[in-house]
Amino acid sequence: MTQTNQQVTTEESFAPVVRTESLTKHFTENDSWLNRIRPNREVRTIRAVDGVDLSVQSGEILGLVGESGCGKSTLARTILRLIEPTDGKIYFGDEEVTSYSGSELLEFRSKAQMIYQDPFESLNPRYTVRKTLVEPMEIHGIGDNKQERIQRAGDLLEEVGLSKEHLDRYPHEFSGGQRQRIAIARAMSVEPELIVADEPTSALDVSVQAQILNLIFDLQQKRDLTMLFITHDLAVVRQICDRVIVMYLGQVVERGPTSELFQHAEHPYTQSLLSSIPLPDPNLQRESIRLEGDVPSPINPPSGCNFHPRCPKVIPPENWAHSHEEWRRVLRYKTRLKNGDVQPEAMRRELETRQNSVTDDDILDALYEEHVGEWTPSHLGSQEGKKNSTQELPPSVEEEIRRSLNVAITDSNTKAVKLVDELWNTVCATDIPDEIVTADMRSASCHLYDETMPGQPDRAIGVVGSKAKSSAPNLEERK
């Protein structure tokens, strides 16, 4: 892997408040007791968080972004030990908290608090505001006596924009925004060092979202809090976060200081996310990058780089002599074949409902049309995309695809997959990319930045993460 003499600053150059090493959380699908006693039940693993290294520095707001289902909430809950990690380590300051239990865990929970997305669910409807705020103080030994705790509860209410008169009311007597203010006051009541805010405004009316966001930001500034802020709203990230981590399918794909990442995203996934943010000036135009297909299931993530089936910049096979758009069309076919979406028998049955006799050639033509024929280019605005959307694939490529379809029809899907793998292989499908340092505090997990790849931009200046710990002598030692 790349090593140079260039000194770079990475997250590891500082003393973080919280840090994870290869943090992993897998769930078991349908893990109910009823399912567990079923004979021959199929056990499938959901790889919700898959080896995440992150650190949140003292006093910063670290944004965690990614599409729905990429593992943000699971990562947050695992860091706070609200659910147990499957593997990996969590450090709070210098101490490893992964194995904490009893009083140690209780103390950790007072130092690291969560603000949830939905204040309707996070507040106990049977507790008055007084009890909601005073009870955590009692449990964690904050305040000398009951009177002092009640006094603190009233002060906290005022700090979050409510008043002491609200102490004896119940959650149902408040609006959504007010309830979130109470939840924020509760998180603050135990004087935490770390706040994990999980989409704290997304369940609220648009009219109050900005107020709650400002409140969180003001408290963070005033109390010099360290914060992990989870959101799918990139405009919010740009507004309040110092640094950003981008997640895709349980893994970190890019990280960096907010302004730099927004100015120049390095990972193709981040580039596509940013391309969807509306520009402030309606006269300005930007090419929107449309991703192919949906986010794959974390039960069966793609091989190699798990973004590769949707990646607009997926690296073509070494001997590829055609356009990139054509390569992506072939890759889409390959992905469908691998996922079991190319189904000769189902196609045969469908054709039989329409015609008297069905030959293998009919099935082949119909499968080709379904899985290769229609194609919407990823770069809708690009000239190359427009041109290729109306063009046939090069004859040699079409011939090979038809050959593999014939194998799927007359032999097996497994053999067809083997054939297309031999024909068109890409490093993006075979190798998991290292997290490559591309600049100070910046890294991307993408083969495009791996300088050992022929013809790739030479931007790599190191490797980060636990995978690379032993081989990254140029990264500054932690201070």
Ligand SMILES: Nc1ncnc2c1ncn2[C@@H]1O[C@H](COP(=O)(O)OP(=O)(O)OP(=O)(O)O)[C@@H](O)[C@H]1O
């Ligand atoms: N308790 C659970 N049991 C089984 N699967 C789970 C559980 N919690 C989460 N998952 C799965 O783990 C994956 C990650 O979910 P998670 O809620 O962490 O994503 P997210 O990025 O926070 O999504 P969102 O933005 O929609 O909240 C999803 O596929 C989800 O279905």
